Amino acid sequence: MQNIETLASWIEQSDNIVFFGGAGTSTESGIPDFRSAAGLYQTEQHSPYPPEQMLSRSFFMKMPEIFFDFYRSKMLHPDAKPNGCHRFLAKLEELGKLKAIVTQNIDGLHQKAGSEEVLELHGSVHRNYCMDCRRFFGLEQVMASKHLVPRCPYCQGIVKPDVVLYEEALDQQVLIGAMDAIANADLLLVGGTSLTVHPAAELVSYFQGTRSVLLNMDPTPYDKRADLVIHDKIGEVMDQVGRILGI
Structure with a gap:
């Protein structure tokens, strides 16, 4: 409880917070992560x-x-709902304290919770584009496709999810935006990520602020560098912090 109270006080004292998160941010919403014992891999x-x-x-x-x-x-998890972490971060943004969310997730739950400043390093399942004519389509259109491989209704090209696959490079504008946001933060919250996927994991090295917090169920390579480490469910932790701060 003391660690959670410390986290709450640091958030209260900060006005340029950035959250950097991964798959563990959404496990409490019913979306499996990749590398844990119950993960997809x-x-x-x-x-x-x-x-x-x-x-x-x-x-x-x-x-x-x-x-x-x-x-x-x-x-694809179209029925997944934001959990306590997503909701709390959206409230912090609304209060003007959280300046950006840098996420490795592709589920769109931060936006569903109400966050607007979301930098999606690996893209989003909610954006899909025709590889031939470049028209964009929503997730609903892809799921409603009668074909196993969704096709563009205009030119019959393959509709690819706008997500970063292995062997593909990250979007440079998104990457630069993430670097700038983290470099300018006074408090960095790192949550739900193993920090083993590169180059995304290297972004935490750009942090030059006062305090950094690691929230993850399992130990990570960043634990020794963080000023505060909490190994617990991130959604429950954020719910508790929200109650302490009354937001």
């Missing part, structure tokens, strides 16, 4: 193709049917 070990391979650009181009079968069944 562990539960899919008996598949003919490992998830890392199925989520690569080369696999997408060679076997789009298998890609989309996996993508639809494992990566």
Whole structure:
């Protein structure tokens, strides 16, 4: 409880907070992470193709049917709802204390909770584009497609999710925005991430502020560098902090 009270006091004293998060931010919303014991990479070990391979650009181009079968069944969670972490961060942004969310997630739950300044390092399932004519489509249109591999209704090109696959580069504008936001923060909250996926994990090194906090169920390479470490469910922690601060 003392760590949570400390976190609450630091948030109260800060006015340029940035949150950097990963898959663990959304596990309490029913979306599995990747590398934990119950994560996607562990539960899919008996598949003919490992998830890392199925989520690569080369696999997408060679076997789009298998890609989309996996993508639809494992990566899409349209009914998921924001949890305590998403809601609390949205409130902090509304109060003007949180300046940006830098996320590795593609689920759009931060926006669903009401956050606007969200830098999506790995894209979003809610954006999809035709690889031929470049028209964009929402998630609903992709899910409603009668074809296993969704096709553009205008030119019949393949509609690709606007997510960063293995072998693809991050969007440079989003990456630069994330670097700037973290570099200018006075309090950095790092949550729900193993900090093992690069280059995203390297972004925490740009932090030059006063205090940094690590919130994650399991230890990470950043634990020794953080000023405060809380190994607990991030949604429950943020709910408690919100009650302490009355927001």
